[in-house]
Amino acid sequence: MTGTAMEAAALGRRFGRNGEWALRDCTFRLPAGSVCAIVGPNGAGKSTLLAHAAGLLRPTEGTLTVLGTTPAEARERFAYVAQDKPLYPQLSIAETLRLGSELNPGRWDRAVAERIVADGDLDPHTRVRTLSGGQRTRVALALAFGKRPELLLLDEPMADLDPLARHQLMGALMAEAAEHGTTVVMSSHVIAELEDACDHLLLIGDGHVRLAGPLDALLAAHVLVTGQDGGLDPHTVVESRTTGRQLTALIRPDGPLDDEWQTTEPTLEELVLAHLRSPGAPVLTLTGEDEDWPETWGAAV
Numbered sequence: 001m002t003g004t005a006m007e008a009a010a011l012g013r014r015f016g017r018n019g020e021w022a023l024r025d026c027t028f029r030l031p032a033g034s035v036c037a038i039v040g041p042n043g044a045g046k047s048t049l050l051a052h053a054a055g056l057l058r059p060t061e062g063t064l065t066v067l068g069t070t071p072a073e074a075r076e077r078f079a080y081v082a083q084d085k086p087l088y089p090q091l092s093i094a095e096t097l098r099l100g101s102e103l104n105p106g107r108w109d110r111a112v113a114e115r116i117v118a119d120g121d122l123d124p125h126t127r128v129r130t131l132s133g134g135q136r137t138r139v140a141l142a143l144a145f146g147k148r149p150e151l152l153l154l155d156e157p158m159a160d161l162d163p164l165a166r167h168q169l170m171g172a173l174m175a176e177a178a179e180h181g182t183t184v185v186m187s188s189h190v191i192a193e194l195e196d197a198c199d200h201l202l203l204i205g206d207g208h209v210r211l212a213g214p215l216d217a218l219l220a221a222h223v224l225v226t227g228q229d230g231g232l233d234p235h236t237v238v239e240s241r242t243t244g245r246q247l248t249a250l251i252r253p254d255g256p257l258d259d260e261w262q263t264t265e266p267t268l269e270e271l272v273l274a275h276l277r278s279p280g281a282p283v284l285t286l287t288g289e290d291e292d293w294p295e296t297w298g299a300a301v
């Protein structure tokens, strides 16, 4: 078993004594070195989860550890880029990076931070307050990368970047993860950009973990079936639609399928959209360490 980058056990968080639960009963484990996408609808709890991992919020119940310890103790070993990318507006980019270097003595990678800024054609003397949203994101990512963290926590990092910048920074992110074994955990609503980049998925809905595990295993545990509207027992149906007598469904097979079904493996987008449209579908958590998988077709828990 590889090391663990993040582990939640029955994690729950409510805002206010009688407030709604933003997260409830969340249990998952993320191996070190993985690149994990956190997806889910607006208000699902993605930012709340990342803020707990960054040590900015305390659980109401349960636990969340990062890099094998508490977020407070791991503080120097991870970097967190919040959704609103807070930076000091009065500083220039160069001063911002210098601050990054002073706050991270012994681990600051000046070259990597400066390269990310230069790739965006940004003049280091520009004041942060005059930058566009996407340019601020680039500086925030430069600060995070420069820290040379073991774990990068990114809350919708690509949301305000143009397609070219998004592609280039995503590439930089992947190269970083591959070269240094950095674990990356990022929330995103842009599913298409996650498919090639991520190897783990955490789908959160209404504060609960709905899908968790290695992407390959989660995809392989599902099948898109098309055929005459017949029974799908004993398989688990995540979502089904009928047009005339034709039925299309995303299922989790519980054994071999009848020959009359046409089957394909879903794309990540199909998997995520089907679960978003069917919030009542049973939870599926795969560890990737089940040796007899996929013969057992995964274990629904």
Ligand SMILES: Nc1ncnc2c1ncn2[C@@H]1O[C@H](COP(=O)(O)OP(=O)(O)OP(=O)(O)O)[C@@H](O)[C@H]1O
Binding pocket: 015, 020, 021, 022, 040, 041, 042, 043, 044, 045, 046, 047, 048, 049
């Ligand atoms: N400081 C807070 N006080 C009260 N409720 C909060 C607070 N922060 C978040 N919440 C609530 O917790 C729930 C989860 O919010 P969160 O920001 O984690 O969702 P999200 O999945 O990141 O959403 P989005 O995709 O819109 O960014 C929401 O119902 C939200 O209203």
